[in-house]
């Protein structure tokens with residue numbers, strides 16, 4: 145059955161999706177263009193250099209959209225001009241006025257959470273259970289920054305003779321957001337919410353693999369009442385991203401993606417002296433001490449490795465376990481890993497869906513083969529899964545994998561795999577494991593499981609990472625800053641501090657007396 149629908153009519157889309165029993169029946173083709181600026185969807189100027197979009201669960205052409213058509217220079221320029229015009233209006237509004245619009249956007253997202261989550265699942269392959277959480281985190285983020293919008297203020301500083309100075313917290317202008325494919329809607333929200341709260345406009349480019357849901361966010365912002373052009377979406381890959389980073393009217397680039405691309409974004413931004421936030425990759429350590437509460441540590445290790453098929457930047461993929469408890473830990477972690485229901489991501493009972501693409505699945509499986517060659521022992525998983533549902537036969541599924549006998553010099557321990565592969569390593573002492581944990585160019589996150597409160601805080605202090613989770617992992621409430629040390633990037637998303645990254649201070653100095661001139 146094939147339906148041709150307008151995506152913008154989300155209610156009809158959802159009713160079609162609601163009639164689908166599983167992930168693969170039916171085809172929903174979006175006929176509307178996926179670019180958005182000037183307050184409306186915009187058709188590509190020419191259908192050049194298109195890239196196919198796949199549906200991870202079926203391996204077929206995506207039922208939502210077949211091709212991503214990249215924007216060229218003229219389109220990028222149009223989007224940025226439209227964002228700039230909107231910025232000039234939006235920046236004049238009081239923080240409380242901006243807050244009201246943002247709260248309405250958050251409300252609409254909350255109301256449509258199931259519909260948006262389904263689109264995310266179809267385009268990204270993650271389980272519906274996780275996608276719903278992602279959408280909830282997205283509206284919470286917009287709500288949180290709406291709350292901060294009315295609090296933005298400067299300082300008053302008294303000077304001699306009744307003179308004074310004051311500071312104004314002002315927006316930067318047009319900010320660019322560039323996103324990765326693992327959290328498409330959430331990344332667009334994490335970037336746009338603080339940007340808009342501070343009075344900026346944003347032009348967002350999603351990953352070419354997940355072009356669908358950013359445009360839904362753009363429509364929701366419009367419906368909530370932002371000026372036309374305030375949040376624009378341009379589709380494209382590296383070339384479009386380059387055009388955005390090099391555009392002279394762009395004040396800031398906030399990038400989420402890999403380290404090599406992040407370096408390029410930083411170079412391009414440096415040429416234009418643009419501010420930049422980099423949210424890059426990781427190879428985070430999770431330290432499990434023998435005095436931990438073992439069941440929690442095991443559950444934590446799974447949370448640290450298997451969310452979104454392991455395609456999570458801050459995953460704790462180097463699991464260091466104190467030697468004395470290694471046998472018990474391995475037994476329990478393998479038992480739980482084997483029990484993870486992998487399959488149709490639209491089913492409520494599924495806990496792990498499909499990886500993003502065939503080449504990515506092959507790359508992850510390649511890491512497992514390499515690990516075996518280098519001496520690791522596969523305790524479970526690490527092979528492709530072909531579900532019994534005939535519609536899912538071409539999907540990019542794999543069994544979550546636990547690797548034992550790992551050493552620090554192995555490829556699987558050094559490189560970001562970005563798939564469901566946990567490397568387990570023994571350690572003896574706290575000092576030793578901290579040294580080994582820090583022996584990496586990455587520094588996004590880290591974790592420690594122990595009942596010893598002093599040890600927990602000492603380890604947190606000594607680990608070189610932007611986040612340390614104590615007795616849990618991958619908990620990211622929007623009130624809490626998130627970002628990296630070392631090559632995992634700089635700048636932060638979420639939390640109050642992010643206001644600093646989307647605003648600048650103007651100092652106004654007021655003379656109340658006569659000018660005391662030296663000349």
Ligand SMILES: NC(=O)c1ccc[n+]([C@@H]2O[C@H](COP(=O)([O-])OP(=O)(O)OC[C@H]3O[C@@H](n4cnc5c(N)ncnc54)[C@H](O)[C@@H]3O)[C@@H](O)[C@H]2O)c1
Nearest residue numbers: 323324325350351381382385386401402405423424425457
């Ligand atoms: N730290 C974080 O918050 C975070 C979150 C999610 C993903 N990531 C990281 O992202 C990576 C996976 O995502 P990916 O494969 O989409 O990363 P990627 O670097 O390949 O692409 C990220 C984005 O950059 C764009 N891009 C590519 N070349 C560009 C260029 N020359 N100029 C401008 N933009 C360009 C892509 O089109 C995409 O939108 C992993 O390394 C992961 O750890 C980090």
Ligand SMILES: C[N+](C)(C)CCCC=O
Nearest residue numbers: 326327456457458618620
């Ligand atoms: C919400 N998580 C699970 C902390 C993921 C943040 C984004 C990283 O890829």
